[in-house]
Amino acid sequence: MNGFEPYNDPGFLAQAWQQLGVFWSFDDMNATWVLVGSLLLGMSASVIGAFAFLRKRSLLGDALAHAALPGVMMAFLLSGSRDAEIIFAGALVSSLLGFWLIDWLPKNTKIKPDAALAITLSFFFALGLMLLSYIQNTSLPDKSGLDKLLFGQAAAITSNDIDLLLYVTTLVLVTVVVFFQKFRLIAFNRVYAETLGVPVRFYEVVLAILIVLSVVVGLQLVGVVLMAAILLTPIAAARFWSHQLSHLLTLAALFGALSASLGAQISYVAPAMPTGPWIVVSLSLLFFISFIFAPRQGLIKRYLDDRALKQRVIQENILRTLYKLLERSHFQRNGFSLAEITELRSMSGTELRNRLAEMVRRGWVKQNRQQYALSEKGLLKAVKLTRRHRLWESYLSQHADMTSDQVHQQAERIEHILNREQEEQIVAELMEHFDPHGAPIPGLSDNQGHPS
Amino acid sequence: MSNQPPLKVDQLSIRYHHKPVLTDVSFEIPPGQTVAIVGPNGAGKSSLLKGIMNLTPAIQGKVQFYGRTLEEKRLTTAYVPQREEIDWDFPINVMDVVLMGRHGQLKFWQRPSRCDRQIAEQALKDLKMWDFRDRQIAQLSGGQQQRVFLARALAQQASLYLMDEPFAGVDVATEKTIIELFKQLKAKGNTVVCVHHDLNTVGEYFDHVILINARLIAAGPAHQVLTQANLNKTYGGRLSLLNDLTEQMYRSRLDNAHPGD
Amino acid sequence: MSTLFQSFNLSDWVLDLWILATASLVAAACALVGVFLILRRQALMGDAISHSVLLGIVLAYLISGTNALWVMLLGAVIIGLVTAWLSETLHKVSRLQSDASIGIVFTLFFSIGVILVSLYTGQIDLDQECVLYGEIAFVPFDTVIWGDMETGTDLGPRAFWLILIVFAVVLISLLVGFERLKTVTFHPSLAVSLGINITFWHYFLMTLVSMTTVASFDAVGAILVVALLIIPAATAYLLARSLKTMLWLAVAYSQMAVWLGYAIAFWLNSAIAAAIAVSAGLLMGLTLVLIQLSKQYHKRTHAHPLRQIKD
Structure with a gap:
């Protein structure tokens, strides 16, 4: 085989093509x-x-x-x-x-x-x-x-x-x-x-x-x-x-x-x-x-999933922060500045603005100059999330012997994945309806402080 | 190291694939005592020990040894793994296995010195294994194998000993030797932490007990912790909702997605 | 007397000596490294790296344009480490079983290597034949010359010098790192708990494997080297009671295999490298038979075995 260089011949490609033709012509x-x-x-x-x-x-x-x-x-x-x-x-x-x-x-x-x-x-x-x-x-x-x-x-x-x-x-x-x-x-x-x-x-x-x-x-x-x-x-x-x-x-x-x-x-x-x-x-x-x-387990799909989840988590956190602010103002004022939001939840200004812009597009948040307010749709979502967060906190503190600080960290995550059924199960297993920090757990049909 | 506890575990969580093995376990143990980690099969006892020694990566949590990190306190912490872990056909004799305990102190090119050999010899004598020093490890009985592991840990001259089921499948003589060893170690002010499976002997062998079942049930002096109520909680099944949701959380890779903390 | 000398061709004799010396060193280096592969249950990784090394050699040659010793060594070490790393990453990221990910990686690397060899047959001093058998019989003709091509001194075969260097590196590494390698191999989790960096030692060993296989490549080819890595070490594992004896036994078996193989090759007029690998296997078979027989004998003659062997 030494010295034999078949593939450097310029005519080789043409010949190969012809061969391929023969191969596929079934002759x-x-x-x-x-x-x-x-x-x-x-x-x-x-x-x-x-x-x-x-x-x-x-x-x-x-x-x-x-x-x-x-x-x-x-x-x-x-x-x-x-x-x-x-x-x-x-x-x-x-x-x-x-x-x-x-x-x-x-x-x-x-x-x-x-x-x-x-x-x-x-x-x-x-x-x-x-x-x-x-x-x-x-x-x-x-x-x-x-x-x-x-x-x-x-x-x-x-x-x-x-x-x-x-x-x-x-x-x-x-x-x-x-x-x-x-x-x-x-x-x-x-x-x-x-x-x-x-x-x-x-x-x-x-x-x-x-x-x-x-x-x-x-x-x-x-x-x-x-x-x-x-x-x-x-x-x-x-x-x-x-x-x-x-x-x-x-x-x-x-x-x-x-x-x-x-x-x-x-x-x-x-x-x-x-x-x-x-x-x-x-x-x-x-x-x-x-x-x-x-499409289901490829690297790219996994990366995209992770990114989408991350964004959802941030958005849901912002919703809950807005609700907390609303609660603090005794449901008197709906509309908060970026500074007020970052005070409760530390994140970079650009990140917050980007996510908020997206939430405005989705119709969860209304923007009025530098003030951000929960829309009706956003409020419903925020109430749901807050309810889940606090339900989980009370569940953990009543059943799992944890300090209120540990409980909060767990709830920060679990709130994003709780579904309706699990929520009902928690309610059934709960003994009292206040979260360990003393905040009330909003009901589902809770219209209290509904911004009109 | 005066008032720092020998071991302080803070919110340690471990998982296997998506299954939560341990969730938010926190406790600290007093110095100079024998401590048992007790729980049903699959409760995460061995994982807890491995998580403490950073052999299994923890997904969150902090472990302190006398108030320091593991890296700073490596040499004073000895770990005794389960016997099943290694290849007993390995061509090595008892003395060489025990000498491995001295490796933390040696640079990679150094051979064990005469002093190291004396320490190993003493450790073997303490465990009544000196006569077996030239045996290949495959020729030992289960109890003898366990004693070799303990001698190796002893040769590390640590102040904190973490042992994974030292009493599992050993003969009466070995059990007695181990109890004797515990007494000696305690007399020197050392601390021993063991994974233990036999509820009948816990109260007798150990001063302090940690009950776990995927999460911490109770921790404290043996006579306080070993109550019927606590044991029921430990052996009476898990909180299914907590477990399911934690698994779901890992599966969704939410903990990676969550910003901060 | 003088007639005897004339019929006995002196230069033939020298050639045989070079071949035997090279084969001995190859076998000894492989046996030493192989001991750790056997004990760490990484026999398949040895298989994988010895296949991948082909790609390393071809790529190193195509990129650099020379076949200088250090270029070949570097190419092989890099590709060997990439093989080890990629198999492990694939295993972790895609959750494939580790032997499956090893299989996928090395078959791909080896295939690319073979394709490149077929494509550049004229340019590379390699063909499919020597990938398989090596060319130990031709080893003495490819020599290193010190100084000028015409007037310089002939220092002996290139392959011999390469394996001599690698053997020295392996020997020194094992001598210096002996205690650490023993601990890491015997009980990885203990090693971790003592603060030893087991990842470093893993890749260190993989580097030794890659170097040994590339140095053996000229002599025995890409695949037969697996036999020399695994079989003498596995035979020693059957008998040894300490790591040191296992290393000595493995080297002894490998040397016996070289001599026996050389004789078989001479007798059958077949490829030397293949015959050496076969004799390694035959020696193992013989050892196994003797062990089984002595087990039978012990069972029959002693109602209760004198020393308890784990069964």
């Missing part, structure tokens, strides 16, 4: 099958990976994929052929051996589970590489292409491989659909499933076999080294969008299929490009997009 049967295969593989791997993720064994797939390598090499050495079925059988056997070792080590020795995973992964992989280098130094026919299993090479896939890929991924998807309820139960709460008499061990082995199957048929496309990502990243990305398992699985399948087909196309168009890394890069891109932009 090239092999290209079409590669596309179908990668879509199916992406789907089945993501779905089965989701269960491993929920069982908190995210990197199991990584180890099992690495563990497949020596099996492939042994199968080739023993049979001398590169038939998809033989390679598949070899990979299956050694992956299952790896699964057994990962399970056995922590149970029977001092080795901890994370170390068991790393030991299995690196030992099997080293064994695979040793056999591969041995094979490459022999004169066996047909040996080229075995190294493509490491990073995946879509263009090297044969129609025989594709057939197997189709069978296995279909089997995996059908099994998941059939066992969905049981898998979900075990993923959610293993111990509980055991108490129900569910043969947990059996389903776990089935799950492991399904993982191994997806991993093994994915070797040609994704490669040994990066198989972990296609099992893990789709579900991790999907998690930001939904909480419902069926939606999660659908989304993960979508992400997996999308990236797998993307990687396959890139590698098909530029054959020197390994497929696996491109699949992983596009998956990671989807992951970070989800992480940042997802």
Whole structure:
């Protein structure tokens, strides 16, 4: 490969474009099958990976994929052929051996589970590489292409491989659909499933076999080294969008299929490009997009929520301050200056003015030159808030053995989230209707001092 | 440090994700006494100790040691964690574990000196573990493991000891040794604070009791605090409304949004 | 006598010596660092960093345009720390499990590394092969020359000097910080309560891991280094009763693996690095078998075990 610089050639882009055209015109049967295969593989791997993720064994797939390598090499050495079925059988056997070792080590020795995973992964992989280098130094026919299993090479896939890929991924998807309820139960709460008499061990082995199957048929496309990502990243990305398992699985399948087909196309168009890394890069891109932009739990959404909440809290505090001032003037005067407000509630002048301007727009506050007054709507809101604040204060001081200072700090926060129902519950549990500072608790239909 | 209490907790609140573990706990303890923190399972006893040692971040509240911050009083405060916390397969022997108690005094490149070794030796002898000094920790029984932890705390030569369930799952001999240790420590004017789960022995082993259940129920001398009314309050369930609303508050991230204080 | 000498090619012999010396140092440095990864249950972090280091090397080369030793070291250390930091941040901010966030980060970094290697194959002295196997057999040919290219003295292989420096750094760090590392590793919460900054020591260790993996990269590649980090240390963990013996045992196992691996590679005519990693695993398997057998033996011969082993 040394000295070979395919991507600096100016004609390369045009050529790539043309190749892409061929890929999508469905004239090239092999290209079409590669596309179908990668879509199916992406789907089945993501779905089965989701269960491993929920069982908190995210990197199991990584180890099992690495563990497949020596099996492939042994199968080739023993049979001398590169038939998809033989390679598949070899990979299956050694992956299952790896699964057994990962399970056995922590149970029977001092080795901890994370170390068991790393030991299995690196030992099997080293064994695979040793056999591969041995094979490459022999004169066996047909040996080229075995190294493509490491990073995946879509263009090297044969129609025989594709057939197997189709069978296995279909089997995996059908099994998941059939066992969905049981898998979900075990993923959610293993111990509980055991108490129900569910043969947990059996389903776990089935799950492991399904993982191994997806991993093994994915070797040609994704490669040994990066198989972990296609099992893990789709579900991790999907998690930001939904909480419902069926939606999660659908989304993960979508992400997996999308990236797998993307990687396959890139590698098909530029054959020197390994497929696996491109699949992983596009998956990671989807992951970070989800992480940042997802509408319910994305970073941006969280930031906006926090900001909106902060502004609401400040506005509600100002409303309550205005009510307090009103109360102090014995409901004789409605209209207070900025100085009077900041005296009761310390905040910067600009901040206060900005929030007040907004409150005027909302019709909670009326501005008359430098005086701010509660409107009818604002008063109702302020009464409600004050009532909640003082109700909570009395609740705490009567039930929770706190000083009036501590009680006030708690109420400052809780007042913003109390709802009608909880308010009624507090009233029911209260013994006296004065707050611990001695101020009266305004009633809901309290029209006392209503500014006209 | 004359009239400052060894430990003063002011409005400490701790949460786990959104669940309130402790809300607004305030108390102070007198010097030279044995103090028990008592409450039902899940009441936040261990969390209180961890919050005091700043091992679990508190969301609010202040803790003072003899009127100072933890940083200033690190060396005089020894913490004994629960036994489950560590890997007992770790390749280390008893003596080395006890010597770790001296690390607060050592710079990172320093090895324990002869003097440190003498202190560790005395601590092991006090807990009747000197004969086991070369054992690997996996070869000890539960009670012996607990005594190693206590010896390590002793080697810190602190004046305030915070212990998380030292009596949990230990044999009678160890229990007696621990009680003996408490007496010695008290005789030197040191203070011991323990998370304790056994109501039958609280009055016998401890001078001062703090009852908690997600919030402070009562704190004071054992004979005053251990009343039927207080115990009913501690073990009789929580204020559900208070708990629900505090959780809702954390969930809404309101405490971040609130300006000031 | 003289005929024997003639048939025995002296320069071949020197080459083998360089290869063995490099492999020994790589294995020893990995074993020392690996002990702490095993005890701190961060085996997977070691896996992650050894993968990510590829990206660090490629980026350092592409940005600086040289493959000077310190540039490679710097690139690898930075990317190693970024891997550790990003996995932890992702775990905290997005509430993903920590192994999942490690998996997402290192597969991404490694993929970008591989893609860059494929893109710039002609310009970088790297290809997919050497990412996987390393090129320990070619190590002796890439030498450091002191002074002028033509007339300067040949100081020996570059990879050897790199791993020698890193081994020295690892050894000195462990000697100086031994007590602290022991406390932080054995009992993090005690360390915190004693006022030790555990975050610092975490990243300190991650720096050592990154340096060791990059120095091993030339010799054994990005993935086989995981075997050398984890397997000898894990084998030592099975036997050791103190941290010091565990470190010595891990180094001893790693050296045995080097010699055995070299012999296997010679016998099978296969990749040396892979054979060394495989022999580390074989030695572990042998140790496990012996431990299990002695357990059986103890059970049968003693009705009550002499010393109580936690079961």
